[in-house]
Amino acid sequence: MHSSPPPDMPSPSAGVPRLTRTGRLDYFKTTGHISQCRGDPVGRRRWRPSSTASRRTVLTSRTTGDDMSESAAPAPSVAVAFHSGYGHTAVLAEAVRRGAADAGADVAFVPVDTITDEQWQRLDDADAIVFGSPTYMGGASAGFHTFAEATSKRFVEGRWADKLAAGFTNSASKSGDKSNTLAYFAALAAQHRMLWVSLGLAPGWNSTTASENDLNRLGFWAGAGAQTPMDGGTDTVHPADIATAEHLGARVARQAALLAAGRHALSATA
Numbered sequence: 001m002h003s004s005p006p007p008d009m010p011s012p013s014a015g016v017p018r019l020t021r022t023g024r025l026d027y028f029k030t031t032g033h034i035s036q037c038r039g040d041p042v043g044r045r046r047w048r049p050s051s052t053a054s055r056r057t058v059l060t061s062r063t064t065g066d067d068m069s070e071s072a073a074p075a076p077s078v079a080v081a082f083h084s085g086y087g088h089t090a091v092l093a094e095a096v097r098r099g100a101a102d103a104g105a106d107v108a109f110v111p112v113d114t115i116t117d118e119q120w121q122r123l124d125d126a127d128a129i130v131f132g133s134p135t136y137m138g139g140a141s142a143g144f145h146t147f148a149e150a151t152s153k154r155f156v157e158g159r160w161a162d163k164l165a166a167g168f169t170n171s172a173s174k175s176g177d178k179s180n181t182l183a184y185f186a187a188l189a190a191q192h193r194m195l196w197v198s199l200g201l202a203p204g205w206n207s208t209t210a211s212e213n214d215l216n217r218l219g220f221w222a223g224a225g226a227q228t229p230m231d232g233g234t235d236t237v238h239p240a241d242i243a244t245a246e247h248l249g250a251r252v253a254r255q256a257a258l259l260a261a262g263r264h265a266l267s268a269t270a
Helices: 088-102 116-123 142-150 152-157 178-191 241-270
Strands: 014-020 024-027 057-061 066-074 077-082 106-111 128-134 166-172 224-227
Touching: 014 166, 066 142, 077 088, 077 116, 077 241, 088 128, 088 166, 088 224, 088 241, 106 116, 128 142, 152 166, 166 178, 166 241, 178 224, 224 241
Parallel strands: 077 106, 077 128, 128 166, 166 224
Antiparallel strands: 014 024, 057 066
């Protein structure tokens, strides 16, 4: 922990990571994002944000059943609900937001310690909610737990049932018991009868040819895990962890698009 909180959400000075042909990350000081590469020797999955995701279409059958007509499916709605103690988790939350937006989602950015009635409504309306918190003392922060307990009425009413859910966390140590926080997010989602979306990446940095600049360099599966030095400011959030959070946002947006398209198709044939 830090003696005084740094600014809540600066842009990391290392810039946004870009993948090279070898599957590693280069650092460049632009507003670009991750581009797809091939030939990764260990089969790590990569992604390219799609500008066409918000223009997805679904085919719906006419009442005669003889023809198919195109109708535009709605853009998926993703909410990022997070608590950030010293700004590091907010950097990751912004990366999740950016990845989801680049994949075509309408994104609500919700710092849960200052949540408003309008933001509660955005959570209720979202197709997917991505939870985020630092890991303190082996679990999610008190600020996030306060928010989670405030969702109890929605739990009773089943208001978030069948939404998608995912999670991300940060700690000072490479392990830091971050799995406990991700497991808590999954349990919270299960109690709300939500559907959990995993990180969907092979582990990085686990062979002699691997690098700390790999996506998922810390090897988490349930969600995105990041490590920032306890005496470092928000500019020390690792670029590979930022890229991993972007990947999570894009993955959730893609799954939410499928969910929204399916519901749109079903409603059109009802």
